[in-house]
Amino acid sequence: MDMLDNNGSFYIIDAILAIFLLLIVFLAVNTIISLPATDYSYESKDIRTAQDVMELLSGKIDFDDKTFLEKISAILDDGENSKESIREVSEISKMKLDSYNLKNYRLTENNILDGEVLASSGDYKKATDVNVASRTYGDYSYTLSIWQ
Numbered sequence: 001m002d003m004l005d006n007n008g009s010f011y012i013i014d015a016i017l018a019i020f021l022l023l024i025v026f027l028a029v030n031t032i033i034s035l036p037a038t039d040y041s042y043e044s045k046d047i048r049t050a051q052d053v054m055e056l057l058s059g060k061i062d063f064d065d066k067t068f069l070e071k072i073s074a075i076l077d078d079g080e081n082s083k084e085s086i087r088e089v090s091e092i093s094k095m096k097l098d099s100y101n102l103k104n105y106r107l108t109e110n111n112i113l114d115g116e117v118l119a120s121s122g123d124y125k126k127a128t129d130v131n132v133a134s135r136t137y138g139d140y141s142y143t144l145s146i147w148q
Contacts, residue, residue, distance in 0.1 A: 049146060053100055053105075056068075072118075076109075103121065104121060105147075106119070107144050107145075111141040113140075127145070129148055130146070
């Protein structure tokens with residue numbers, strides 16, 4: 001009778017060890033699969049940055065807020081795209097983009113104002129690896145270019 005109890009204990013210990021080994025293998029595979037790839041190219045990082053900044057400009061904090069693009073579109077529309085309204089939007093846009101610590105950027109409106117530069121920093125003519133993101137609000141279409 002004593003011998004049968006020992007064999008049962010060995011089977012239980014063997015089964016527990018097998019389950020632990022399977023769990024360890026499962027966790028190792030799961031960890032390897034869920035690790036983020038760190039070999040992003042330089043260009044994709046910049047493109048993501050341009051997209052992220054434009055997303056900030058077009059996003060709301062809560063339902064009562066207006067987006068930045070909504071605010072500047074309203075200023076242009078209310079001012080009937082006058083030089084004064086463009087100047088006001090340019091000042092607001094420059095302050096907003098400078099607050100993101102961007103060195104080289106250019107924000108343009110491409111539909112109503114035919115490519116009017118609303119805010120810029122850096123020399124666009126010498127720009128290389130320009131990354132672009134666009135958003136539309138109403139009739140206005142804004143393009144943000146960022147470069148190194």
